[in-house]
Amino acid sequence: MYIIKSDKTFWNTNYSYPLFCLSNLIGIQISGQGVPTSKFTAENMKFRALWQIIFFLVFVGYMFIWVMLPTKTYKTSWTPKLNEKLNSTYFREQGTNLLLFSFPIMFIAALGCVYLHFQKKSSNSGSSKGKSHCVSIKRPAMARAPLGIVNGVELTFAAMFIALMIWSLANYLYVSFGALHMHTPGEKVWQAKFRSVSLRLGYIGNTCWAFLFFPVTRASSILPLVGLTSESSIKYHIWLGHLSNVLFAAHSIGFIIYWWAMTDQMYLMLQWSSTYLSNVAGVIAFVVSLVLWATSFDRIRRKFFEVFFYAHHLYIIYVFFYILHVGVAYFCMILPGIFLFLIDRYLRFLQSRRKARLFSARLLPNGSMELTFSKNPGLSYNPTSVLFVHVPSICKLQWHPFTVISNSNLEADKLSIAIKTEGSWTQKLYKQLSSSLDHLQFSTEGPYEPSSSHFLSRDSLVMICGGSGITPFISIIREIIFRSTQPEFNVPKILLVTAFKNPADLSMLDLLLPIYGNPIDISKVQLQIEAYITRENDQKSFENAHKLIQIKLFKPNPSDSPISSALGKNSWLLLGAIISSSFIMFLIFLGIVTRYHIYPVERRGQNYHYSFKILWDMFLVMACVFIGTSVIFLLQKRETSEEERQIQNVEMTSPTSSPASWLCATERELESLPHQSLVQCTKVHYGTRPDLKRILFDRKEPDVGVLVCGPKSMRHEVAKICASALAKNLHFESISFNW
Structure with a gap:
């Protein structure tokens, strides 16, 4: 995003950059700022390679869990063992997913900030000298609508992601068809299979949501690790948004057909269960998503930019009711993207107050x-x-x-x-x-x-x-x-x-x-x-x-101040401190609430309202992000206030x-x-x-x-x-x- 050629081009802007430069994570240098090799000692190179290997292994392990999630092995063999060891009285049904789906990405995000801090210091110390050889992996593979200019790396990873979607759906259906449950008397097998397909389409739509917010997190510590910025990867957000909306639309329409035309249970659309998912929350999220989706197409963005701009802010309502619909366990699977986006959004708010x-x-x-x-x-x-x-x-x-x-x-x-x-x-x-x-x-x-x-x-x-x-x-x-x-x-x-x-x-x-x-x-x-x-x-x-x-x-004007980074000179280190402290704080508070407020109710055999659990999760996420970000932002602001006052008194000379x-x-x-x-x-x-x-x-x-x-x-x-x-x-x- 560089210069507004028209007020209607906001959110259309991006680089045509590679999807993921995994070679950055396995030690192959594909780009540089002209830093001579002599600047790096053998110890520094080993240290850098060690960090990259750690990131790579954690990410591969994270993706392996996504691959295994829909399989029968995960459902019948892994899940009982994991639940027995991880779903303690402190986290209940969230324990497994917090460890397998939330912790790896938050670990990469926090440790990545430290890595980027030292990488920036080494680049600044030698960035003006020398020349490095670059390996081109961005040769265009296609340049046509609707995808635009796409290179081989992007096509490869897009194909791998689509393969993951197909693999997940196929395995979900294989497992569910092997143990079909008839929800109503007289329900036929084909009707139960139709309901199962509709439900599993929602499952794989949730997989898209696990990655949806990473491209729109501007101050991201994950994107730079793979050679990306928010501006260069905005098209991936658009792709994931369209794909998830297609899947959720099929999921919702499928259940409407099942309840209306097959079982005559349309009243279930308005059900807000105290022991299970809220159907009406899903309906509200679906209606809002249709508005977001309809106004995000290219022609609308170009011709009616303000309609798109204001309609897109409905994502707050969409996310709220979507999380209420999927519940705490599935929320933990998409938590990292939302958590990091909230930190970035609040930092932007604090910076924009100046x-x-x-x-x-x-x-x-x-x-x-x-x-x-x-x-x-x-x-x-x-x-x-x-x-x-x-x-x-x-x-x-x-x-x-x-x-x-x-x-x-x-x-x-x-x-x-x-x-x-x-x-x-x-x-x-x-x-x-x-x-x-x-x-x-x-x-x-x-x-x-x-x-x-x-x-x-x-x-x-x-x-x-x-x-x-x-x-x-x-x-x-x-x-x-x-x-x-x-x-x-x-x-x-x-x-x-x-x-x-x-x-x-x-x-x-x-x-x-x-x-x-x-x-x-x-x-x-x-x-x-x-x-x-x-x-x-x-x-x-x-x-x-x-x-x-x-x-x-x-x-x-006395109220004006020089433009400065939201987190000062050591922004990567401070961002890492915010991510780690906020997430640890969230885990501690969640454990306390679950152990001393929710668990006693369930131990007495009483029902703790299912939606109240997710409301606790959302509240604790926002509270911990607010506390952790505010404290660190205010501490660093005090250190730079004196320097900014000196700059503010400098008078402009006329050119x-x-x-x-x-x-x-x-x-x-x-x-x-x-x-x-x-x-x-x-x-x-x-x-x-x-x-x-x-x-x-x-x-x-x-x-x-x-x-x-x-x-x-x-x-x-x-x-x-x-x-x-x-x-x-x-x-x-x-x-x-x-x-």
Whole structure:
């Protein structure tokens, strides 16, 4: 998610990244940030390999349990033994599932935070030097609807997941058909089998839910372990959402047919049993899911974004009644994803309570904006990071993601984002920034960064973009500019191919260089820019429009503060502390409630309401997340408050000019560029489109990174070229607003 091309593209955005880079977990380095091997001692490499082996073994064991769950062996042999040893008076029927399904993922999440902390420290200590060899595993395998651009790794894991669904359903039915129970007098065998199929479809839908929330957990410690971010894996959330809705719809419709047409028991739909599952809770969850599902299709998201946005918040009601319907045992199977999502969501809430200090706005003639905020110098981020922005004066609820185009090394105390005005929300923002306002209130979440900048280790980079798709590449170019000043860094050759509709859009190139900070030396950067104007042949319209660029400064407000990480410099360690302390607290409180409140009632032979048990679970999860997150967040906030007060008192200096106004009729040699001007490395083509096949096949370097960001047709065309047998030196990566 990078820049809103339209207000209706939120939640469509993602990278076309591999589903799971398991090679990261078994010691094969497929990407890096240019860290030389000499930086790592043999002990460090062994230590890293040991951690990866632990993660890999725990995850394989976790998936093995899912494979065995529907089998007769698990039901008749394992379950009695496990229940005897694990379902104690402290956890009752939740004990087995807490150990087998909740603990492994929470263990990986907590220990992964420690691993990522040390990995980040080692990367920072040597990230500016050297070059590592990359193994490409992301060659596109297909580029067509409805899946979009998919590589071989994604297809493999998608096929494995579908195989797990088929295996689970087949085994569930095999076990249940072998011991059918007739629920009503006179019920026929085929009717009992129909009911069994409907029930088991719900079981495997619950398997989808076990993984549904991982891709939308932005500050996740699990996704980076496999080379993913929330933005790069949002499409997996969409896939799982559609699949689970299909399964739950079949489950619900199947029971409606069974109760209505077969057994005449429609009254059971409204039953809220005190000893078993609540049917009416399932009906409510199903109705809400239909609303969520209907508004999440691509056409609705594009044309009626606000309908989708507000309807999707019904997930809170959906989750509540869904958990009431499935009960405590099945809740423990999907608990890790929900638990980690709640921690992330509450951290985002705490971070968003702080108002961000807006320094300046650079308004371009094509309606684009560059907003520059104050930033804590200790906050660092990778290229192509994303910042979520909220402007209360425009809308009280909506948050929108935008590309961070600044570089945390070149601009230590500032953070900039780029915005294109093409929707109602962005048009209102542009209008307010253009007015006489001297202060505008912003709230932010993030920035959320990719797990690595592996593309920087290529011999050559070809970056192809259309319109506002240039924004993630601005951050990459600025990162390369910084790294070119570091010793022993091999600067890749850069070819930037941009396609704009109108000459005024060329002003987007004005954002390539920052307007603040120290003078920049780009003499070592081998940059070539090919800009294509597809709709006009006249250069004069741009020369006139370029004069309209405005830079507006804003006054600081005492309530504003610099943008900083939600958990400070040691964010991974603190996140690990939150995950582990919250989960341990939940287990302790759950054991106390069960042993001293629920168990005494059941020991007396009385019935403890089935729904009350799940209400206790939900309450304890939310309470422990609230307590654990709040305490650690407030402790780290005290440590950084003094530093932020010092930054808040720094006054903004007015920039002398827009540094990249180099496409005007009169060329201007920049002081920071002693050997060539930016004009000399830029060529503008009017009234034509780029010949992408010729451009890519002309690259003869052995290791060429091809990054594309723009319209779907452009991304699919580039993907097909890179998938060709003649393009073995091309390594494809898509950065997209809508996949």
